[in-house]
Amino acid sequence: MTTYRELKAQIDVLQRKAEEVRKGEIAELVADIKAKIAEYDLEPNDIFPELRSTSFGSRSRGFRKEREIKYRHPQTGEVWSGGPGRKPKWVRNVEESGENIEQYSLKK
Secondary structure (H helix, E strand, C coil): CCCHHHHHHHHHHHHHHHHHHHHHHHHHHHHHHHHHHHHHCCCHHHHCHHHCCCCECCECCCCCCCCCCCEECCCCCCEECCCCCCCCHHHHHHHHCCCCHHHHECCC
């Protein structure tokens, strides 16, 4: 008759083997998923629409698209898209000094 300890040891061995196989299959699975995402031109919102919640008032917590960089500070290389929200410190400093932010525009 098999003892509890022996069965427990067998379970541990099988769990370790199962985890090794799982890890081995993940790379192939991820590659397949990435290929399908590219093939169907999917966005994160297509896959996870539930992440677009309004749990903080009217603010959306979904994925944001990257905004095009419109301004770059010549000395520090810091950038700003000119979008909504708080302006970066370097932009505020430029405006406080009386300079026109347009002189830092990348579209000249």
